Amino acid sequence: MIGVIVNPNALGVRRRRGLRGRLEALVGRRGEVVETRTPAELSSVLARFRAAGAQLLAICGGDGTNLATITELVRGWGPPLPTIAILRGGTVNTVAQNLGIHGEPDQILQRVLERMDRGEEVPSRGQDLLTVNGLHGFLFASLMGARFLEAYYGGPRPGPAWAAALAARTIASSLWQGPFSRWLFAPADLDLEVDGQRPAEVTRPRLLVASTVPDVGIGMRVAWQAGMQPGRFHLVATELSTTQMALQVHRVVGGRPLHGGPHLDRLAQRARIHFHSPETYTLDGELFRESDVEISVGPRLWIARP
DSSP states (O other): OEEEEEOTTSHHHHHSTTHHHHHHHHHGGGEEEEEOOSHHHHHHHHHHHHHTTOSEEEEESOHHHHHHHHHHHHHHTOSSOOEEEEOOOSSSOHHHHHTTOOSOHHHHHHHHHHHHHTTOOOOEEEEEEEEETTEEESEEEEEHHHHHHHHHHTSSSOSHHHHHHHHHHHHHHHHTTOHHHHHHTOOOOEEEEETTBOOSSOSSOSEEEEESSSOOSTTOOSSTTTTSSTTOEEEEEEOOOHHHHHTTHHHHHTTOOOOSSSEEEEEESEEEEEEEEEEEEEETTEEEEEEEEEEEEEEEEEEEOO
16 A cells, blocks of 8 residues: 655645646555645544555655654654655755655656556665654754755745755855855854763854755755764764855865864764754754754664665
8 A cells, every 4th residue: 555645835746736636646546645734634644544554655745744744654653664755746855866866756656656566676775864853854954054044945936946046145155255154154152962972173163964864955965974874864063164165165065074173073873952042953944943952863764766
């Protein structure tokens, strides 16, 4: 049995007219396609899919939809978790891009179903989740990363083109120490504990990332070690100046570490962050604001890669 969850509120779903009907035509009697708009609806649908014995769960929405669905799945399903198919129903689809999943939502689902119809195993990969204050996703960022997302959401038309334009503006402003970069890269006082120790490398970082996938968006492989060692996430916290970071964009795009310091760059199992004043952070594209954040490696999912 195949369960397909569609978030009709996701911008990428709204832009694809008739998508739900195409997904229903593909699934036919092999499963069910359900739209969910609220957490209560999502919980109810997942419980029904679990009772029906669903072994594959397809999610059609953006990274935020994946976050909400996977969090509810981990909380209520229990092991073993079903294989997850991420259908790229968002505008940027950062997580899917990291996992090598390409194509339109109906194309991805069709490839999965064709494999199943031939009696073949659907190719998949194991992927560690990142648990942040009880939510289960893949990519956490605060300070510069969260502020960039705030600027992105405030732009004219969310999507890869606007994200790339904003990245170019960020680099230019950083080189000239413009007001945009000064806001984006403003440091914050915090206390950081990593695997039970307090690293001395950074106390007022400008950039703070913890991730189980390397690309934090638009090809920026800040978390270049993510996924190299199961059971670990990659933590990057840096006090490098805005100019130093801008001049090393080629290293980030190439998946290489930043040079200079003060800078913390390591694999970890657990981190605790206490911001001296509440700060915005993002987990898989959703924005939150708190003073205390606990991060750990979450369960491992199997992600379909048809």
